[in-house]
Amino acid sequence: MRFGRLGPIGDEIPVLFDGDAIRDLRGVVGARGVDAATVERVRPAAARAGLPLLEGADGLRTGSPIARPGAIYCIGMNYAAHAAESGSEPPTSPVLFLKPPNTVVGPHDPVAIPRGSTRTDWEVELGVVIGRTALYLDSPDQALDHVLGYVAADDLSERDFQLVQSGGQWSKGKSAPGFTPLGPWLVTGDEVDPRDLRLTSRVNGEPRQDSSTRDLIFDVPYVIWHLSQYLRLDPGDLILTGTPEGVALSGRFPYLTDGDVVEVEIDGLGRQRTPFTAEMRR
Numbered sequence: 224m225r226f227g228r229l230g231p232i233g234d235e236i237p238v239l240f241d242g243d244a245i246r247d248l249r250g251v252v253g254a255r256g257v258d259a260a261t262v263e264r265v266r267p268a269a270a271r272a273g274l275p276l277l278e279g280a281d282g283l284r285t286g287s288p289i290a291r292p293g294a295i296y297c298i299g300m301n302y303a304a305h306a307a308e309s310g311s312e313p314p315t316s317p318v319l320f321l322k323p324p325n326t327v328v329g330p331h332d333p334v335a336i337p338r339g340s341t342r343t344d345w346e347v348e349l350g351v352v353i354g355r356t357a358l359y360l361d362s363p364d365q366a367l368d369h370v371l372g373y374v375a376a377d378d379l380s381e382r383d384f385q386l387v388q389s390g391g392q393w394s395k396g397k398s399a400p401g402f403t404p405l406g407p408w409l410v411t412g413d414e415v416d417p418r419d420l421r422l423t424s425r426v427n428g429e430p431r432q433d434s435s436t437r438d439l440i441f442d443v444p445y446v447i448w449h450l451s452q453y454l455r456l457d458p459g460d461l462i463l464t465g466t467p468e469g470v471a472l473s474g475r476f477p478y479l480t481d482g483d484v485v486e487v488e489i490d491g492l493g494r495q496r497t498p499f500t501a502e503m504r505r
Contacts, residue, residue: 224265225408226257226372228286229277232329235286238277239265240408245281246274256290258458259354259371262411286329288374288409289352292461295322295403296450297378299393301440301465308473317441317449320393322378322463326403330495334379334401336479338502342382343479346466347424347432347487349417350376351443352409357456366447369456370412375492377404377424377485378463382472405461407493415491417443422467425486431476432487434467 228235229245237252238245251268252261268274277283299318300306306313328334336343354371378397385396417436424432436442441449446464450456471478479485481501488494 224262224269224411224414226411227288227406227408228256228290229280229283230286231284232286235290236277236283238280239269239274241269241274245277247277248274255459257288257371257409262371284329285331285407287327287405288407289327289405289459289461291324291327292352292459293324293457294460295324295326295463296456296460297322297397297463298441298446298465302434302438302467303440304434304438304468305466305470308468308470313440317446319450320397322394322397322403326398326401328401328404330375330404330406330493331497332401332404333498333500334404335500336481336502337381337384337399340381340383340502341478342471343499344380344382344471345424345426345431345479345485345487346378346380346470347422347489348376348378348463348466349420349422349436349443349489350374350405351417351447351462351464353456353460353462354412354458356458357447357451360448360451363444363448366444367412369447370443371458372409372411373415373417373492374405374409374461375407375487375489375495376463377487377495377497378466379403382478404495404497406495410492420492421490423488424469426476426479427484432467432469434469436464438467439465
């Protein structure tokens, strides 16, 4: 099933994309958004077409399909070719950093280039939304039972803030407003094979990244299992699993500037189209 949220910022309506129909879930989804219990309630109602259509849906803004994750856990350099273009050896253990949840925006919302930025970069990534608490899992074989669904994500990065002004950590370059576009859909885990998904990105219509989750160094089950050995993954948490080669950090492409448009797409999870504007004003 494909879930989403439509409407103005802060007043989005939870919806189910049911073929060509868009169904209103306000009578089903609680304040915290879609969770595992929601999916089990919606499934039989959708099967009998018992959910109302959302009038005027085509004219509404597309928001992030999850309202605000409790935490955003990011895996760095998880594709060997991207590690190489970053000037690093492939990691022998997953590299973890965090992004603040308030960076999340919709898949087509404009994003302001941060003040003083000259190196704002794109990163298409597979996002994993946790559906059940995961702590000290015995093996990666248990991991996918704890997944609610998957989303397309763009882990935007300001490379000078991340690597030069960092003080040794990456968060300065990952935390600007709008730096985590998500969506357009949350697709439930039963409909997605995270081991074989094509990821692409384009800037102003020109190809940049084109890879597959087959090339992940640490696949989705391993990442979930590994993280669970160090922290508790709660329902609603988001894991970004890394980006393939083809970013501006490689030196092969210019960084983003005012007026650029970035499109990222993942098989079965939809496409984003993010316009970039000059720095945010007060």
